[in-house]
Amino acid sequence: MMVNIMLATQGTQMHEQEVKIQSGEITLTGTFCAPNANGEFPAVLMVHGSGPLDRDGNMKGQNLNIFSQLAHAFANRGIASLRYDKRGCGDSSGNFMTTGYSDLVQDAEKCLDALAESKTVSDNHLYILGHSEGCSIAPQISERRASVSGLVLLCPSIERVETLLVRQALQLEKEIDSLPGMSGYLYRTLFKIMGRPFRTQKRLIRKVRESDLPVVRHGVTRQPAKWLREILEMETERVFTSTHTPMLLVAGEKDLQSDPKER
Structure with missing residues (x-):
């Protein structure tokens, strides 16, 4: 259920309302934005990429x-x-670090249901816009909700997540090794102290797989192990090939995540 809390912004062309959405024991807080006019409108649910992101x-x-x-x-x-x-981010309740990928899918699904219930949303024009990690969440939801008319996916990838993470680490090493001047020197010195990205990433993946804890310590940082374990097991290509919902894919030619060779 989407509960209106307050009118946050109002202008000549649009208005915004803060809303509360229940997802199990978690209360998600968001913003519903709509044209400042009467009637029903096409609507889009926006689903984040990875990281502790707000609305x-x-x-x-x-x-x-x-x-x-x-x-x-x-x-x-x-x-x-x-x-x-x-x-666990912004004004939503919960703990981001102990959140799993499956929890994020559930949250997005509850938000889609709440959006669909709005009297100002057209029943036949409901869309999901996903960015990065959201590109995997969006098609999974669309297979469960026939009401979804289409997907807009920004920076999608069909690689297995482990392959993607290792490739990004190798690319980072390559760029830093060729970086001139003091910046390059400082980064390479940091690599000697902390470890090179490729080996560090491989150690983290191994540590997460060997643990059943929701959070693990890796070096000087705490890592969301439950989330990482779940996305490592996800068959990304199957996620995309299983959906029958029309998709618009948008990616940059030099994006490290959306490798042009995959298209």
Whole structure:
């Protein structure tokens, strides 16, 4: 159920309302954005990429406001949207570090159901926009909810997650090894102290698989082990080939995650 809390923003072309959505014992907080007009509108649920992200796609040290910009652009074109804080992030309850991938799928599914219940949303025009990790969550939900008309996937990948993580680590090593000047020197010195990305990534993957804990310590950091174990076991290609929902795939030519060779 989507419960309206307050009118957060109102303008000549759109209005926004803060909402609360129940997902099991977790209360998710988000923003419903819609054109400032009467009637029913096409609607989009926005599903995040990986990391402790709030409803706008921001986290500590990274303020991109991707989803808020998209929501406002959609509203100005007659499209409603719902964006939400991940569990344990922003104003949502829960613990992000102990959250599994399956929990994130459940949360997105509950948000889609709440969006579909809105009286201002058209029954025949319900879409999911996924970014990065959200590109895997979106098709999984669409197979369970026949009401989904289409998917918009930003930076999708069909590689197994372990392959993707190792490839990214190797690419990072390659770029740092060729980085000139003081920056390159400092990064390479850090590699000597902390370990090179490839070996560090492989150690983390092995440690997570050997553990049944929700969180593990890796070096000086704590890692969400439950989440990583679940996505490592996910057959990404099957996720995409199993869905019959129309998809629009959007990726950059130089994106480390969306390898052009996969397309």
